[in-house]
Amino acid sequence: MKVLLTNDDGILAPGLTALHASLSREHDVFVVAPESEQSAVGHSITLADPIRVKIFRKNGMRGYAISGTPADCVKIAVTELMEEPPELVVSGINQGGNVGINILYSGTVSAATEAAIAGLPSIAVSLNTYAEPDFAVAADFALHLTGILPEIGLPAGVSLNVNVPPLPRERIKGVVWAHQCQAPFEETFSRRQDPRGNTYYWRGGERPPGDLDERSDAALLSRGFITLTPIRPDLTDHEELARLGSHNIAI
Amino acid sequence: MKVLLTNDDGILAPGLTALHASLSREHDVFVVAPESEQSAVGHSITLADPIRVKIFRKNGMRGYAISGTPADCVKIAVTELMEEPPELVVSGINQGGNVGINILYSGTVSAATEAAIAGLPSIAVSLNTYAEPDFAVAADFALHLTGILPEIGLPAGVSLNVNVPPLPRERIKGVVWAHQCQAPFEETFSRRQDPRGNTYYWRGGERPPGDLDERSDAALLSRGFITLTPIRPDLTDHEELARLGSHNIAI
Numbered sequence: 001m002k003v004l005l006t007n008d009d010g011i012l013a014p015g016l017t018a019l020h021a022s023l024s025r026e027h028d029v030f031v032v033a034p035e036s037e038q039s040a041v042g043h044s045i046t047l048a049d050p051i052r053v054k055i056f057r058k059n060g061m062r063g064y065a066i067s068g069t070p071a072d073c074v075k076i077a078v079t080e081l082m083e084e085p086p087e088l089v090v091s092g093i094n095q096g097g098n099v100g101i102n103i104l105y106s107g108t109v110s111a112a113t114e115a116a117i118a119g120l121p122s123i124a125v126s127l128n129t130y131a132e133p134d135f136a137v138a139a140d141f142a143l144h145l146t147g148i149l150p151e152i153g154l155p156a157g158v159s160l161n162v163n164v165p166p167l168p169r170e171r172i173k174g175v176v177w178a179h180q181c182q183a184p185f186e187e188t189f190s191r192r193q194d195p196r197g198n199t200y201y202w203r204g205g206e207r208p209p210g211d212l213d214e215r216s217d218a219a220l221l222s223r224g225f226i227t228l229t230p231i232r233p234d235l236t237d238h239e240e241l242a243r244l245g246s247h248n249i250a251i
Numbered sequence: 252m253k254v255l256l257t258n259d260d261g262i263l264a265p266g267l268t269a270l271h272a273s274l275s276r277e278h279d280v281f282v283v284a285p286e287s288e289q290s291a292v293g294h295s296i297t298l299a300d301p302i303r304v305k306i307f308r309k310n311g312m313r314g315y316a317i318s319g320t321p322a323d324c325v326k327i328a329v330t331e332l333m334e335e336p337p338e339l340v341v342s343g344i345n346q347g348g349n350v351g352i353n354i355l356y357s358g359t360v361s362a363a364t365e366a367a368i369a370g371l372p373s374i375a376v377s378l379n380t381y382a383e384p385d386f387a388v389a390a391d392f393a394l395h396l397t398g399i400l401p402e403i404g405l406p407a408g409v410s411l412n413v414n415v416p417p418l419p420r421e422r423i424k425g426v427v428w429a430h431q432c433q434a435p436f437e438e439t440f441s442r443r444q445d446p447r448g449n450t451y452y453w454r455g456g457e458r459p460p461g462d463l464d465e466r467s468d469a470a471l472l473s474r475g476f477i478t479l480t481p482i483r484p485d486l487t488d489h490e491e492l493a494r495l496g497s498h499n500i501a502i
Contacts (some may be wrong), residue, residue: 043293043355046278050451052441071293071356076452079438104294104361104484105322113486117352117435141502152498157433158488175500179487182408184368187330189302196483200301201327226502230491233355235364236430237409240481247403249426251392251477 001146003027004086004115007105008038008094011056011065012105014207015093018135019125020061022143023090030086031056031063032077034070034107039096040071043110051076058207070111078118088146089115092125094137097163099217100181100207101127101225112159113233128221129166137172141226145148154230161229163221171224181216183207210217254278255337257324259289259345259358260405262307262316266344269386270376271312272395274341281337282307282314282442283328283363285321285358288465290347292320294361302327321362329369333371337396338368344389348414350379350468351432351458363410364484372400373410379472380417388423389415392477412480414472422475430480432467434458 003023011033035054044070052067053076064081066073066106070091078085087108091111098106105155108124115122123145127138141164154160161180163173212219217227254274258267262284286305296319303318304327310386315332317324329336342362359375366373374396378389392415405411412431416423439455454477462468468478471483 037299039268040296040298041293042295042361044295045291045293045356046454047291048288050443050445052449052451074452075438075454075456076440080440080442082453101484103486105296110293110355113355118438119435144502145500148500152495152500154491158491163487169502170413172502175502177492177496177498179489180485181494182485184370187326187369189327189331191331192301194301198303200303201331202301203297203323203326205326224391228495230488230495230501231486232488232491233352233431233486234431234488235354235360235412235482235484235486237481237483237485238430239356240405240409240483241428241430244403244481245428247428249396249399249403249479251395251420251423251426 001027001087003029004077004089005029005031005034006070007093007112008034008041008070010034010037015095015135017059018139019023019093021137025109026143030082032062032066032073032081034073035067036066038069038107040105041072041107042105044069045071070107071114074111075115089122089168090142093135094126095133096126096130097128097221098161099163099221100183102206103161103180109161113231116157117233119156123155123162124159125162125164127164137169158230158232161231163217163227165221165224167224168188172226173224175226175228177222178215178217178220178229180229181212181218183212252278252338254280255328255340256282257284257321257342257362259285259292261285261288264354266346266386268310269390270341270344270393273390277394279400281333283317283324283332284313285324286316286318287318289358291356293356294322294359295320296322321358322365325365337371340371340373341393344386345377346384347377347381348379348472349375349412350414350472351434354412354431360412364482367408367410368484370407372405374413375410376413378415381387388420393488403447404486409481412482414468414478416475418475423477424475426477427471429466429468429471429480431480432463432469434463460497474483
């Protein structure tokens with residue numbers, strides 16, 4: 001297949017290189033990725049600034065480095081840079097899991113949902129570790145997944161969000177379907193003073209320990225499963241909409 | 252009520268000032284908003300940079316200007332800056348509608364979904380125009396809505412995305428419940444050369460003319476209705492998940 005590969009950790013990130021190497025064994029891979037790290041940009045797009053595009057030939061890859069976000073990369077690749085649209089868009093491998101509400105903050109996932117908006121099949125792949133990541137298992141699994149996508153048969157407009165635990169293959173418990181965990185993070189802000197006496201904050205925050213919905217991506221990933229979540233760029237709460245649809249409001 | 256007011260056009264934006272004026276007629280309003288424009292930042296958060304906080308007293312408002320995104324504003328307001336959590340978070344009034352897939356790119360809406368994640372009731376308000384906006388009708392309607400929220404009874408975790416057409420009150424056709432339009436944009440990139448001979452692009456794009464789902468926010472807003480959409484920070488495609496849940500995948 002003709003695959004567009006992108007990420008949010010930037011075009012030089014080892015997770016992208018590993019995914020490029022595995023996908024290239026069976027696919028024609030074209031890279032359009034941010035020139036610098038874009039983590040936690042969410043689904044942002046560049047409106048007020050010009051977007052710069054640099055030809056990239058390095059690490060056996062060919063493509064473009066973009067002065068923009070992952071969503072920008074997908075838009076400009078499909079609209080301007082690729083001669084024909086890709087048959088599949090793959091984003092990753094992100095260093096760090098993208099489960100639960102983190103999905104909303106994730107540039108990696110937003111590249112996949114951007115592809116879904118454009119009607120293209122897409123996969124976002126994340127490895128749930130920050131410490132000395134070994135991307136081999138996740139990269140191999142991503143390649144495996146590209147082969148069985150037709151059998152899975154995702155409809156247009158739906159992406160697959162894939163999270164892989166940082167374990168050797170034989171210790172991974174299996175592959176499971178899961179929904180996005182809804183548990184909030186416990187936010188923390190560390191207050192400091194700069195050398196000029198001005199106050200600033202560093203943002204922290206983590207999911208508080210406690211019972212997670214056991215069918216959720218966060219719970220299953222932490223137990224050692226690879227999780228697959230079909231996601232759709234629709235925030236509508238359809239249940240609430242059905243309930244409220246008959247509720248008349250005057251202006 | 253104790254109301255936290257934020258936006259993505261920045262703390263000096265006239266849409267924020269108008270909403271502050273209307274809400275203050277009945278509520279205790281505390282402003283925590285970005286110090287500069289943050290349009291199209293989507294649900295991004297600031298991780299790699301420190302967040303700076305400046306006391307803001309101007310235009311009859313009190314609160315803080317933040318060097319960050321709308322989602323940052325809600326997080327730091329609730330965690331650090333407010334003595335007690337707000338009873339309601341209101342974001343806007345955005346200059347420009349936030350319907351359809353734009354919801355994913357919208358900083359205005361992401362502030363409301365961030366509040367929903369924190370378990371707080373929230374409303375995002377947008378006025379569907381870029382040209383010489385008159386915020387009066389939208390600001391009055393937002394105040395009206397705060398009064399009937401208990402009657403609407405949104406569950407925790409659900410926000411209300413409100414879009415107002417740029418019409419005099421008597422020409423607005425009514426208030427309707429609508430789902431997020433799923434029609435994609437037609438992307439355009441305008442290619443140029445800078446004075447040093449380097450190529451750059453300006454991003455464009457608009458919803459192509461054509462049939463929209465007539466129950467969608469985009470269709471109803473363009474016909475002159477105020478649209479209300481309950482939204483939830485969950486991208487899971489639950490229908491697909493139910494279908495795929497029994498599909499076994501080997502590692």
